[in-house]
Amino acid sequence: MAHLSRASSAKTHITDVLDTYLKDVEQPGNEAFLTEVGSDGEDEKFEDKADSFDLEPVNLVLESEGDDSDTKSQTEELSRCSSSDYETDLETDFEPEPKLEDLNGTELYVKLCEQLGVVPLSCVKSNMQKTHFHMPHRGIGSKGVQALAPPISRSTCARYIDLTNNMIGSDGCSHLSLIVNSNMFITDLNLSYNQLGSRGMTVLCLPIRDSSSLVNVDLSNNEFEDKDAPLLSEIIENNISLRSLNLSKNMFCIEAGKVLGTAIANNDTLEVLDLSWNALRLEGAQAFAKGIAGLFKIKIDKA
Structure with missing residues (x-):
């Protein structure tokens, strides 16, 4: 019974999504699209689309969060290098020559x-x-x-x-x-x-x-x-x-x-x-x- 209840709920959800989508398509300028899509294949097409709508945004958000963290760590590493090692190397390599009046x-x-x-x-x-x-x-x-x-x-x-x-x-x-x-x-x-x-x-x-x-x-x-x-x-x-x-x-x-x-x-x-x-x-x-x-x-x- 529990499986039937979940299946019925999923079907109801898909039907709602389909109704919303059809309303958007029926707007002026979308008539050509309605004539190409048959009534027999509508459930299968939009069922697949509904599944992708539920999963893909979540995956995208996760990947985006991972990229931000990697970028932040790389930025911090570059900042540490530029503030310590890089400046020290410059000071060592470009020491000014002593003036003639400072020589013995x-x-x-x-x-x-x-x-x-x-x-x-x-x-x-x-x-x-x-x-x-x-x-x-x-x-x-x-x-x-x-x-x-x-x-x-x-x-x-x-x-x-x-x-x-x-x-x-x-x-x-x-x-x-x-x-x-x-x-x-x-x-x-x-x-x-x-x-x-x-x-x-x-x-x-x-x-x-x-x-x-x-x-x-x-x-x-x-x-x-x-x-x-x-x-x-x-x-x-x-x-x-x-x-x-x-x-x-x-x-x-x-x-x-x-x-x-x-x-x-x-x-x-x-x-x-x-x-x-x-x-x-x-x-x-x-x-x-x-x-x-x-x-x-x-x-x-x-x-």
Whole structure:
């Protein structure tokens, strides 16, 4: 009986659905559909449709709920990745390079050598933290001194700078002037045998003249001529810290003897002036001797 009751109820439900559907179909414009559907097959057709109406919407809702949950979990996972691992990788891979002013002397020298295409000298690295920066006969050249100048100008250790015979030339004098202008701890500067010439003397004159720390300066064998004597006289007359100046083995003649003699007469602090191996001749020597007349403190070496 129970089975019959459920079957009767299902049939009643199907009949109701069929009636509703027929009412909708009978609306104006649906007459063609009514003529195609026969009365004998109506129950079977719409019974199948009624069954599908009851089941399919439920399945669709369930699938939709499952998709939402999967999408939500994937979104949460992506959010966790983007907020942790991804940002950390970016920070690690793109660390900014340190600025030149933040590097120590050796690091700065190596970095500048790379930029200038110069091979760094290992002896420079070992001398960078010493008071005696002893670098003679190394063939540094103008580009090499360009890489050396910034770290030496910042050094608080260097007191004695020896760059003897390094082929610096006049092109490197602008970098040497940076050292003299910037570093107030250097007391001894040896630039002998570097072919600085007249153009180099023009660049170095003011920095050496205005230095308040230099005590001993060696400019021997740098191809200075008579026309460079007025620049050197500026140094002699105005630098009161200088005690020793070596101008030997240059190309000074009579006129240089006269100019330097006048300059030395106006200086009472210089103790040693080396003019050996210059062609002052008799006239130049006499003019120079007049300049030092009455000065007993200075020691003169001339030839």
